[in-house]
Amino acid sequence: MTRYIVKRVLLAIVSVFIICAITFFAMNAIPGGPFNSEKALSEATKQALEARYNLDKPVPVQFVLYLKNLMHGDFGVSLKTGRDIKDTLLSCFKVSGRLGLTAAVLAVITGIILGSLAALFRNRLIDRIIVFFTTLFTAMPSFVFATFLMLIFCITLKLLPVWDASSKSLILPVIALAAYPTAYVTRLTKTSMLDSLGQDYIRTARAKGVPMVKVIFKHALRNALIPVITYVGPMLAYILTGSLVVENIFTIGGLGQQFVKSINNRDYPMIMATTIFLAVVMVICNLLSDIAYKVVDPRITLD
Amino acid sequence: MQILDGNGHITQGKVLFKGEDITKYTPKQMEDFRGRHCAMIFQDPMTSLNPVYTVGNQIMEAITTHNKVSKEDARKKAQEMLELVGINDAPRRLKQYPHELSGGMRQRVMIAMALVSEPSILIADEPTTALDVTIQAQILELMMELQKKLGMAIIIVTHDLGVIAQMSDEIVVMYGGRICERGTAEDIFYNPCHEYTKGLLRSIPSVSNMKKKLVPIAGTPINLLNMPKGCAFCARCDNAMKICLTQVPEEVRIDKTHLASCWINIRDNKYLHTEEAEVKA
Numbered sequence: 242m243t244r245y246i247v248k249r250v251l252l253a254i255v256s257v258f259i260i261c262a263i264t265f266f267a268m269n270a271i272p273g274g275p276f277n278s279e280k281a282l283s284e285a286t287k288q289a290l291e292a293r294y295n296l297d298k299p300v301p302v303q304f305v306l307y308l309k310n311l312m313h314g315d316f317g318v319s320l321k322t323g324r325d326i327k328d329t330l331l332s333c334f335k336v337s338g339r340l341g342l343t344a345a346v347l348a349v350i351t352g353i354i355l356g357s358l359a360a361l362f363r364n365r366l367i368d369r370i371i372v373f374f375t376t377l378f379t380a381m382p383s384f385v386f387a388t389f390l391m392l393i394f395c396i397t398l399k400l401l402p403v404w405d406a407s408s409k410s411l412i413l414p415v416i417a418l419a420a421y422p423t424a425y426v427t428r429l430t431k432t433s434m435l436d437s438l439g440q441d442y443i444r445t446a447r448a449k450g451v452p453m454v455k456v457i458f459k460h461a462l463r464n465a466l467i468p469v470i471t472y473v474g475p476m477l478a479y480i481l482t483g484s485l486v487v488e489n490i491f492t493i494g495g496l497g498q499q500f501v502k503s504i505n506n507r508d509y510p511m512i513m514a515t516t517i518f519l520a521v522v523m524v525i526c527n528l529l530s531d532i533a534y535k536v537v538d539p540r541i542t543l544d
Numbered sequence: 545m546q547i548l549d550g551n552g553h554i555t556q557g558k559v560l561f562k563g564e565d566i567t568k569y570t571p572k573q574m575e576d577f578r579g580r581h582c583a584m585i586f587q588d589p590m591t592s593l594n595p596v597y598t599v600g601n602q603i604m605e606a607i608t609t610h611n612k613v614s615k616e617d618a619r620k621k622a623q624e625m626l627e628l629v630g631i632n633d634a635p636r637r638l639k640q641y642p643h644e645l646s647g648g649m650r651q652r653v654m655i656a657m658a659l660v661s662e663p664s665i666l667i668a669d670e671p672t673t674a675l676d677v678t679i680q681a682q683i684l685e686l687m688m689e690l691q692k693k694l695g696m697a698i699i700i701v702t703h704d705l706g707v708i709a710q711m712s713d714e715i716v717v718m719y720g721g722r723i724c725e726r727g728t729a730e731d732i733f734y735n736p737c738h739e740y741t742k743g744l745l746r747s748i749p750s751v752s753n754m755k756k757k758l759v760p761i762a763g764t765p766i767n768l769l770n771m772p773k774g775c776a777f778c779a780r781c782d783n784a785m786k787i788c789l790t791q792v793p794e795e796v797r798i799d800k801t802h803l804a805s806c807w808i809n810i811r812d813n814k815y816l817h818t819e820e821a822e823v824k825a
Contacts, residue, residue: 441586442594447547448586449606449657450579463596538596539641 242535245543246528253524260520261513265307268504268512269300275320275507294320296509307513317510319503326514329499334518337483337495340411344418345480349473352423356430357462360438371427378424387417387490414491418484422476429469437464467538474530478523545584545667546574561665580610583658587670589650593642599626600638603657610661625656628693630686648679652686659690666691668700672707684711705748709733714801717741720766720776723795727802737804737814739781775807783808 274296276287291297295306310317316326359371378386390413395403402410437443438461446460447453483497496515503511535541558565566577578584586592594602603622607613613621619638626634629652642650651671658666668687672680684707691698700711708715709729716726717738725738736742743761750756763780772778778788787807795805796815809815 441588441591444547445584445586445592445654445657446594446605448545448578448584450575450577450609451605452575452609460594460597464594539598540595540643 242543246532249528249531253521253528256524257517257520261308261311261517262304264513264516265304266300268507268509269303271507273507275509277507294509307510311517316514319508319511321503321506321508321511326510329511330496330514330518333483333494333496333499336493337488337497338481340414340418340493340495341477341481341483343411344415345422345473345477347415348419348422348426348476348480349469351419352426353430353462353466353469355423356427357434357457357465359427359431360434360465361457363435371431375424375427378420379428381420382486383417383421383484384486384490386420387413387487390417391490410491414487414493417487417491418480422480425472425476426469429472430465433468434461434465437461440464463537467534470530470533470537474526474533475523477529478519478526481526482519482522545578545582546571547578576610579606579658579663580661581663582665582667583661583663584667584669585651585654585658585671588674589647589654590674592654593650595642598639598641599645599653603638603653603660606657606660621660622656625660626653628659628690629653629656630682631656647675648682651675651679651683655683655686655690659694659696662694662696664696666696666698668698670702670704671700672704673702680707687711703744705744717744720771721768722776722792723805724777725802725804725806727799727804731799731802735798735802737798737802737809738777738806739783739808740777743780775805785811 276282276290295303318324319326319329355371359368362368391403394401394413401412443456443460446456483495485497485501488495488497500515503515535543554567559567561581569577600619600622603625604618607618607621622638623634626637631637631649631652672683675683687698688711702708712729715729715732717724717732717740719740724740725732732741736745746759747761749758761780766776774790775788775793778784785807793805793807795803796809797803798809798815
């Protein structure tokens, strides 16, 4: 197990490096630069600025210099704000992470419960209602759903604030973020639950005289969770790193917003830092889901 | 056992266990009945054990479902059962998962699991179909040995006449969900009185005469959703008569222990009439 984790971490470093390289060269290939703005700077100022941030050197040299700083844990400063990138990233991640984690936990728990219910009451009213809503939430884009939520709860019913600093204002974004993954987890759980309920070992457990509730939650559910775990790993990564749409609609200063802003600004070190951060979160979540796999299903060997 | 899906239900008749009709049991009573009084082993040991729990966990579950015992006692009992069904190194096996065991081992585990609460009846649904011939023989021997040791009844469901000949005292031949013929093993094998039984016996390949062609029963098994009005077997029967198409044959007594439901017996007057039957019985 330890060997496996070490191996995966080493592989992860390689993939993060590759992602770094691709991003670095790709972003330099986009026309424009951090100091091109409507208000033209004087040629001398611009040159001085570019020299200050090594932007006058050839791109490969810039890359090597960047990596060198990275090795020391130095992400550089934002070309737009001049603030330390590490601080900005961490404060953004705190917002997105809290929001995302709440949404992910909500999505997984409700998804599994609703999916199991739909499987158990297959073709009954409760199943049909669940299927209707999962279809709705998988089909509806999040900006539509988020806007609807705001309209109903903030404007019409006036139950929640449109925006303030209280944690109450996080309720709607969490719901908006969780809607799609909840629907997806529900559908996955339903399908795999139906599959595992039809298996021979369920019949065996029933023949032993095990009560139905225990058959469902001990024997069927654990087997049904295996496909769900595959989805939850990457889902967690996406949701933790913030959603551009939801963060923009609810004006939350999270990672998603930061990422898009940095690209529009050609804020090179910021783009790099955000990308690396997203890649690392993704790799960690995938590793966690692989380990969770092994915990749930003993047939899987991690080598 | 009432473990089929919702589309399988009992249309009529009774199932008596120690004088009680278990078809009238509530689901709760049935849960208690299953496993405690009547246990089952299934056709395919490869899929009949839950892959994500250890063998020990699954056997212990069968124990704790019906008895209030500590986990430690349950483990001890599970270990004893594994030894009883001839699995070596039981403490280690308890901690293994089903995929770490061979097919024969898994079927032994299934048997151990079925027998932990010492049921009066063991239903074995084609217990050896998925196993190869040598393992088959071992499992059957084991079942017969345990039957003697624990004094339970075994109901074995199979189409393998060899297995039946070896295992059974009494045989019920069924086709299309109806009983064709019943009697002792001797009655069935030496004096088959139903065309289906005869067909089955004819279709056994002969070891002494390898050149002889197999004699199959013509046609395909009947569609249970679309049962005919008369005898279920008549479409495949070489000697079917007009009456077979329209009327379900009555069951008549051929001998003291031997009953059959075939119009041919009635046509040939090859049965005991009521008075005779009473005298013989």
